[in-house]
Amino acid sequence: MQPQLEYLADSIWTHHAYGKNAIYSEGHHGNAILSHNQMLAWENIDISNNRFERRGLLHATIEPIAPGQKEVHVVCVHLDLFEKGRIQQLERIVKRIHEHVPDGSPLIIAGDFNDWRENASEILEAELGVSEVFRALHGKHARSFPAWFPFLPLDRIYIRDFKPIEARCFTAAPWDRLSDHGALLAELAF
Numbered sequence: 001m002q003p004q005l006e007y008l009a010d011s012i013w014t015h016h017a018y019g020k021n022a023i024y025s026e027g028h029h030g031n032a033i034l035s036h037n038q039m040l041a042w043e044n045i046d047i048s049n050n051r052f053e054r055r056g057l058l059h060a061t062i063e064p065i066a067p068g069q070k071e072v073h074v075v076c077v078h079l080d081l082f083e084k085g086r087i088q089q090l091e092r093i094v095k096r097i098h099e100h101v102p103d104g105s106p107l108i109i110a111g112d113f114n115d116w117r118e119n120a121s122e123i124l125e126a127e128l129g130v131s132e133v134f135r136a137l138h139g140k141h142a143r144s145f146p147a148w149f150p151f152l153p154l155d156r157i158y159i160r161d162f163k164p165i166e167a168r169c170f171t172a173a174p175w176d177r178l179s180d181h182g183a184l185l186a187e188l189a190f
Helices: 004-011 083-100 121-129 131-138
Strands: 017-023 029-034 040-046 055-064 072-078 105-114 155-160 163-170 183-189
Touching: 017 040, 017 055, 029 040, 029 055, 029 072, 055 083, 072 083, 083 105, 083 121, 105 121, 121 155, 131 155, 131 163, 131 183, 155 163, 155 183
Parallel strands: 072 105
Antiparallel strands: 017 029, 040 055, 055 072, 105 155, 163 183
């Protein structure tokens, strides 16, 4: 079976970055960003808090979508299972964005936040001026885990300088067989 990133990059998005976070006997896992537009730069940063949970932050800068617009910064994350570790990782995400993303630049932060207590939004909204797409459109975070019976809101899409148009969480077949998390989709506009 072909890895998901290779399949999607080959058939849909030719511009992509992959940050490998963990290697084990059966393979590896990490974060990926795929784009229709050229990636100007990308960096994978280890934000692990211990040797048992390998976690990362993948930050890509994507060329402006249209002439006269700013570069888009996209951050893909996978955070710890334990709240203390997640808080530390959220602080690192905030620091990274303050240091590497100019104020007023379009920003997307997405991934598995493992945040069933729903604390990440308060921190990221206050520190970075972002809003969570599902909460903005539907009044609550998407229930994305487990995909076959979703009741925990673990996955998120945060945006700045975009307008959310639509947001969906795919958990029915065949999505429930592709991952233990539902797939999130957001349509955004400037």
